[in-house]
Amino acid sequence: MNPDDILDQLDPEQRDVASHLTGPMVVLAGAGTGKTRAITHRIAYGVASGVYTPQQVLAVTFTARAAAEMRARLRALGASGVQARTFHSAALRQLQYFWPQAIGGTPHRLVENKAALIAEAARRLRISTDRAAIRDLAGEIEWAKVSMLTPEGYAKAPGREAPSGFDQRSVSRLYQAYEDLKEERLVIDFEDVLLLTVGILExxxxxxxQVRQQYRHFVVDEYQDVSPLQQRLLDLWLGERSDLCVVGDASQTIYSFTGASSRHLLEFTHRYEGARVVKLVRDYRSTPQVVQAANELLAARKASPREDARWAEPLELRAQRPSGPAVMFGEFRDDAEEAAGLAEHIAATVKEGTPAHEIAVLFRTNGQSQAFEEALSRAGIPYKVRGAERFYERREVKDGILQLRAAARSAEPGEDAPALARTILSSLGYSPEAPTTTGAQRERWESLAALVAVADEVAEARRSRGEETSLQDVVDELTDRAANAHVPTLDGVTLASIHTAKGLEWDAVYLAGMSEGLMPISYAQTQAEIDEERRLLYVGITRARRQLHVSWALSRTQGGSASRKPSRFLHALSPDVRAKHGEVSSRERASARRKPAKAAVCSVCGGALATPQERKLRHCADCPLSFNESVYEALRAWRTSExxxxxxxxxxxxxxxxLMLLAEALPSSPQELARISGVGASKIERYGETVLEIVSTHRGS
Known part of the structure; x- marks a missing residue:
């Protein structure tokens, strides 16, 4: 291909990227600005003009899909032979080639999943784990390795919060046991591929x-997501040379929890003096309305001067597409109404001509997918869940339904079904309060909390009809929902967390569940964590080409108290949201995280009660329950024996x-027993005499 023809296809900024072929260059590329087009044309122009030898160019990106797309574009531009790979793929190729001479013997086998080895290491140390804990521990070990921390170094890492249920010392011991086990089995993991390649090159x-002779020119895409280990490998590939072009956008840094850091992108010009800086801000993906929303979101960020050094000045995108529909904002009474409303709107959008595969519903956590799976199924709209198992196929969901079904067979009539569901699911990891950490433990809790929400919805619906609710009623509803949720998904609406949507785009995007406690997520407390949540929403917004819908629900359950607020981030995007809801106080954010389901108050502090158990106890979780501990322990011992x-x-x-209510009320007659929630006529007949005797015996202890 004629070199000039390659450049003629580019806008002025992209042409600037493509026409300067040597020396250090940093391309600050906003969402939808054609960065892949710019760097592939740069490589093709270098090959066509004779400056580059194809086999001496290494283009690095972060996913196999992106690497495959880059290779396809390069072939179309006449630049076959250029290596376009992920960091791991490029390193593995080198490691396998040099292993015999640098290490000796046959290369160790690569294991793709750490779970079995971590589980075995935990058993050796007699550390109790389950499937969710193993996933979190695997993520923590991966973070330590890409941060280049040994087990001993991890134990001393300042300010690092270990996965839920563990401390740094126990994770460090498990990390070392995992490494020892790999050495015994002669296997390596994906992080070892990078570490061993780094070790050989050093x-x-x-x-x-030999490696530096092979590769003379480097391009690194998504540079804001580089980890310390990947940067170390890149430095070794380069040596003392500086023929490096990096492309990234600090405003799209959303993987800090995996060890990614935009620091390398932001400090590039300090490291390479005289580096050429090019900004790509012409947005070819989205309409002016979507672009304006993205720009306003980042521009609205406020922080103290002390924190400003950690926030990169965002690029201001300039829309190149024709005008489209205004960004839509939707407020719903509860989660079910939101899901049904979006499904109805999606059905209309499909009817108007937008293919289902060009529509996505994006949310903050995987646990939110259930409501949308059900609503789309009821509307007859095919869908596919990206980056997660279908809700009813998740292990914890299957286990939860099985345990609820088993318990329903022996449950007493009149028992509080939602409270029973909470008790049963607590053995699988459910708790009234969400875990404060991210990862598999949080995802597991989200799934179990969704089952609890179904129990609450069933109880509310039957209560409105004057009917009691049994645990079997809850199980029947879950069984019915699971059966009806299985629909063809080969070509359908995409359901995905915003994290898994990175790098993708659709004609119509629905950002759902955008309320305080979910966006930003409740455990994001520091300025840096809030900033990452803002960037995550920015990524979500910029996935939309033409239509963008943003919605939230005021209550989790049908008939629940409208205690939620829309995300504070939406105030910058919608005057109506700002006028109606104003600024969100820290007290309101805490209330949003607790998600009260009913207008009931604590008998101690007068605050709203969030969960059925709190309402049953008439105490919020933060206030001490003034029950007689001696009576409570005696009742627990008797219950165990029974x-x-x-x-x-x-x-x-x-x-x-x-039991807590019994220990607080200290009943002295069957009539007083009958006034306690959870004590029905059959239980008074069966256990009443014994309970009253225990209370009488131990109340003065």
Whole structure:
């Protein structure tokens, strides 16, 4: 291909990127600005003009899909032979080639999943784990390795919060046991591929020289996501040379929890003096309305001067597409209404001519997908879940339904079904409060919390009809929903978390569940964490080409108190949201995280009660429950004995919440017993005399 023809296809800024072929260059490329086009044309122009030898160019990106797309574009531009790979793919190729001479023997086998080895290492140390904990531990070990921390170094890492249920020392011991086990089995993991390649290049100058002779020119895409380990490898590939072009956008840094850092992008010009800087700000993806929303979101960020050094000045995008529809904002009464409303709107959008595969519903956490799966199924709209298992196929969901079904067979009539569901699911990892950490533990909790929400919805619906709710009613509803959720998904609406949507785009995007506690997520507390949440929403907005819909629900359950607020980030995007809801106070944010489901107040502090258990106890979780501990412990001991002798689960006898109420009320007659939630006529007949005797015996202890 004629070199000039390659440049003629580019806008002025892209042409600037493509026509300067040597020396250091940093391309600051906003979302939808054609960065892949710019760097592939740069490489093709270098090959066509004779400056580059194809086999001496290495283009690095972060996903196999992106690498494949880059290779296809280069072939179309006449630049076949250029290596376009991920960091891991390029390093693995080199490691396998140099292993015999640098390490000796046969290369160790690569394991693609750490779970089995981590589980075995945990058993050796007698550390109790489950599937979710193993996933979180795997993520933590990966973070440590890409941050180039040894087990000993991890134990001393300042300010690092270990996964839920563990401390740094125990994770460090497990990390070391995992490394020892890999050495015994002669296997390596993906992080080892980078670490070993780095080690070989640092220790063997002959190997380093051979690699540097092979590759003379480097391009790195998504440079804001480079980890310290990947940067170390890149430095070794380069040596003392500076023929490096990096492309990135600090405003799209959303993987800090994996070790990614935009620091390398932001400090590029300090490291390479005289580096050429090109900004790509012409947005070819989105309409002016979508682009304006993205710009306003980043421009509205406020922080103290002390924090400003950690926030990169955002690029201001300039839309190149014709005008489109205004960004739509939708407020719904509850999650179910939001899901149904979006499904109805999506059906109309499809009817108007937008293919289902050009539509996406994006949310903050995987646990939010359930409501949209069900709503789309009911509307007959095919869908596919990206980056996560279908809700009813998740292991914790299957286990939860199985346990609820088993418990329903022996549950007593009149028992509080939602409270029973909470007690049963607590054995799988559910708790009234969400975990403060990210990862698999959080995802597991989200799934179980979704089951609890179904129990609440069933109870609310039956209560409105004057009917009682049994645990079997909850199980029947879950079974029905699971059966109806299985629809063809080969070509359908995409359901995805915003994280997994990175790098993708659709004609119509629905950003759902955009309320305080979800966006920003409740455990984002520091300025840096809030900033990352803002960048995550920016990524979500910029996935839309033409239509953007932003929605939130005021309540989690049908008929619940409208205690939620739309995300604070939306105030900059919609005057109506700002006028109606104003600024969100820290107290309101805390209230949003607790998600009260009913207008009931604590008997101690007068605050709103968030969960059925709190309402049952008439106490919020933050206030101490003034029950008689001696009576409570005696009742628990009796319940254990009763459970063992009858074979009934302990919660079927009495739940913990009911025991607390008994220990607080200290009833002295069957009539007083009957006024306590969770104590029905059958239980008074069966256990009443014994309970009253225990209360009488221990109340003065």
């Amino acid at each position: 220790d063997d100058e002959r190997v380093a020289a 459970s063992e002798s009858t074979g009934k689960p302990a919660f079927v006898v009495f739940t913990d919440a009911t």
